[in-house]
Amino acid sequence: MLKGIPSILSPELLKVLMEMGHGDEIILADGNFPAASHTNRLLRSDGHGVPELLEAVLSLFPLDTYSEHPIALMAVVPGDTVETSIWTTYEGIIGKYTPPRIEYVDRFPFYERAKKAYAIVATSEKALYANIILKKGVISE
Template sequence: MLKGISKLISPELLKILMEMGHGDEIVLADANFPAASHTQRLVRCDGHPIPELLEAIMQLFPLDEYVDHPAALMQVVPGDNVETPIWKRYHEILAPHTHVKEPFEEVERFAFYERAKKAYAIVATGESALYANLILKKGVIGDAEN
């Protein structure tokens, strides 16, 4: 344990966040996402819901301010009658950490899978909400933030 770092951030996840560079992406995957088959760097956070994990990560993780959308959501499949209230929660969590008015882009399901395969890592969570998958693009930290 360390001061100032959430107990939700495992040593493995902290290492991954530290290794990532500007423009690298990390996927926070819900419990239904095929995480193990889509990545070479898998971090297990089973049992943890994404919103709480996202809050902890955002205390450490700069979002990319040089792109229109530093975060991506898996688009609801057309015809799938599913509500996504978790997206509102994500917006509430990310809003204080970005100057971008609308930080999210919606990515078609299979395009999301392909993008996830290219991500630096996938964090497998216990999140049970449907369409709760989230991609974050890492930004930079300036001298004033060190």
């Protein structure tokens, strides 16, 4: 155990966050996302939801300040009547660290972007459209 490191972050996830460079992307995926078929670097965070994982990751992870939208969410498919209140939760968490600059990406372009991401973290999140992409920035200290 280490001081100041959220216990929800596994050693494997901490290693991946450290390995990532400026502009690399990581996906925190809900339980329905086809994570295993969209990446070569799959991390499991079973039993956890995306909000608590997002909070822990953002406590250590700088978002890209050079990108107009360092955060992306999977847009709701037209005609799908799904409650997306989890997005409001995300905005609240993100707002603790930086102004939320979020883009909404259609389903299949989101999947293509996922294939290029540095890693995907599969969670047990039950909310629909709860997938989120984070683009890593730099630490300027």
